[in-house]
Amino acid sequence: MFGLPLGIVIETLVTILLATTIGYCVILNQRLKRLHADRGELKQMVADLVQATGLANTAIQELKHTAQEAETVLETRLGEAERFGVELANHVNAGQQIMDRLARITSAARGTQPFDDRLDEPNKVQSALQQLSMRPRIRGNAA
Numbered sequence: 110m111f112g113l114p115l116g117i118v119i120e121t122l123v124t125i126l127l128a129t130t131i132g133y134c135v136i137l138n139q140r141l142k143r144l145h146a147d148r149g150e151l152k153q154m155v156a157d158l159v160q161a162t163g164l165a166n167t168a169i170q171e172l173k174h175t176a177q178e179a180e181t182v183l184e185t186r187l188g189e190a191e192r193f194g195v196e197l198a199n200h201v202n203a204g205q206q207i208m209d210r211l212a213r214i215t216s217a218a219r220g221t222q223p224f225d226d227r228l229d230e231p232n233k234v235q236s237a238l239q240q241l242s243m244r245p246r247i248r249g250n251a252a
Contacts, residue, residue, distance in 0.1 A: 194241055195241075197238075198238035198239075198241060201234055201235075201238055202235060202238065205232055205234065205235060
């Protein structure tokens with residue numbers, strides 16, 4: 110060939126291939142180190158994600174519990190309000206009856222005609238209270 114023995118040419122080629130292989134191994138080693146370091150970071154990110162998911166799940170459970178407690182309290186208060194509403198309607202009705210009697214007594218004592226024909230008409234307050242006592246109960250359920 111070029112005046113060089115064939116053995117030297119082959120050994121030179123093997124040396125070049127070996128140097129190239131060693132260089133490539135060094136590059137691969139650096140990449141593997143970075144991949145390994147990224148693996149640790151990825152593990153940390155997954156652990157943080159699991160922890161955040163657990164905290165969110167706990168918060169959701171507490172929110173559900175709070176909503177159920179609020180529903181119970183609200184239901185109790187609505188029941189009390191309905192009872193007070195009916196009781197108030199009864200008191201207003203009784204008061205209206207007393208006022209009607211007083212009006213009749215007063216007009217009889219004065220010797221005049223009964224109060225008005227308004228006594229026979231249903232009072233707006235009485236009709237509103239009657240509608241209130243007849244309305245259906247409405248209850249909501251929390252999720």
